[in-house]
Amino acid sequence: MYPQDAQLATILKAPAPATIADVIERMQAMDAVLPTNDGLKWFNWLYLKVTQQVDLNPPGGAWRNPQWLTRLDVVFAGLYFDAVAGYLSGTPIPAAWSAMLDARMRTGIDRIQFALAGMNAHIDHDLAMALLTTDSVLNVVPTKGGAEYADFESVNSLLKGLMPLVLTTLASDTLGVLAEDAGKVGRMLAFWDLCQARNLAWDFADELHGLGGIERAAALDAQNATTGGLGRALLAF
Numbered sequence: 591m592y593p594q595d596a597q598l599a600t601i602l603k604a605p606a607p608a609t610i611a612d613v614i615e616r617m618q619a620m621d622a623v624l625p626t627n628d629g630l631k632w633f634n635w636l637y638l639k640v641t642q643q644v645d646l647n648p649p650g651g652a653w654r655n656p657q658w659l660t661r662l663d664v665v666f667a668g669l670y671f672d673a674v675a676g677y678l679s680g681t682p683i684p685a686a687w688s689a690m691l692d693a694r695m696r697t698g699i700d701r702i703q704f705a706l707a708g709m710n711a712h713i714d715h716d717l718a719m720a721l722l723t724t725d726s727v728l729n730v731v732p733t734k735g736g737a738e739y740a741d742f743e744s745v746n747s748l749l750k751g752l753m754p755l756v757l758t759t760l761a762s763d764t765l766g767v768l769a770e771d772a773g774k775v776g777r778m779l780a781f782w783d784l785c786q787a788r789n790l791a792w793d794f795a796d797e798l799h800g801l802g803g804i805e806r807a808a809a810l811d812a813q814n815a816t817t818g819g820l821g822r823a824l825l826a827f
Contacts, residue, residue: 592695595678597623602675606668610645610660613667614638620674629694630674632701632760633708637670639756640749649744654737658728659745665727666720670712685818686711693825701760706782707824713784714817717791722798742792746785753784782824 601620607613617638624631644663653659673687683691690707693699725732732738794813798806 591678592628594623594625594628598674599678602671602678606671607664610641610663613664614641614645616667616671617641627695627697629696629699629701629704630691630708632704633690633712636705636709636756636760637667637712640752641667643748643752644745647748649741649747653741653744655730655741658724658730658732658738659741661728662720662724665723666712666717669716669720673711673716684711684715685814686715686821689818689821689825699825702757703825703827705757705760707821709784710782710787710817710821710824713787713791714820715814717788718795718798718813721792721795725795739792742788746788749788750785782820 598620601616601623604616607616617634620634621631621638624634641663648656673683674691675681676683677687677691686707690704690711693707694704721732724730730738732742794809798809801809
């Protein structure tokens with residue numbers, strides 16, 4: 591346990607967020623207690639910026655199915671909060687989250703590596719499960735020609751424009767001067783593509799829809815091992 595962990599645990603024990611505004615408020619509270627030498631801070635910061643942009647910039651002024659997208663965002667963020675809470679309490683968590691959280695205070699790892707290792711854990715591991723949960727709760731069966739997929743793709747477009755900017759910010763110091771290897775931003779984006787990861791998560795959720803019992807468990811175990819290995823690779827980049 592690190593000094594900030596008691597405060598983190600208190601934040602995460604509060605009632606689960608019910609709205610995107612609640613999600614943003616919780617991430618801001620986490621940011622306030624995480625020191626700059628904690629790798630979790632930089633994933634949380636990136637996730638906060640992304641969530642704020644999604645909340646403020648619906649395409650054409652409105653999402654096609656705002657209820658579905660809002661629910662997805664809240665469920666999705668909940669999996670992140672649960673992973674950190676599980677880590678703090680010593681509960682087993684997905685391998686990709688362990689890769690990032692076990693290394694969070696390690697020196698010699700750049701901020702952008704922590705940020706992308708967290709995105710790998712959250713998108714490659716969590717997003718398919720968030721999609722399945724949201725679809726089940728709202729009794730929705732999304733298709734690639736439907737409103738939900740259109741909103742999903744609109745988020746992809748927003749993120750595609752946002753990611754290079756926020757990763758360059760992460761690589762800069764407080765005066766805006768690049769403090770990390772500027773070329774690493776491009777190399778890491780080429781190694782781990784956010785939009786491709788989101789699209790694969792959508793396809794994996796579709797695959798899981800048709801699986802049950804042993805087959806689903808095997809698919810999830812394989813995904814967990816793959817994302818864990820990729821997370822470790824991102825941290826060793």
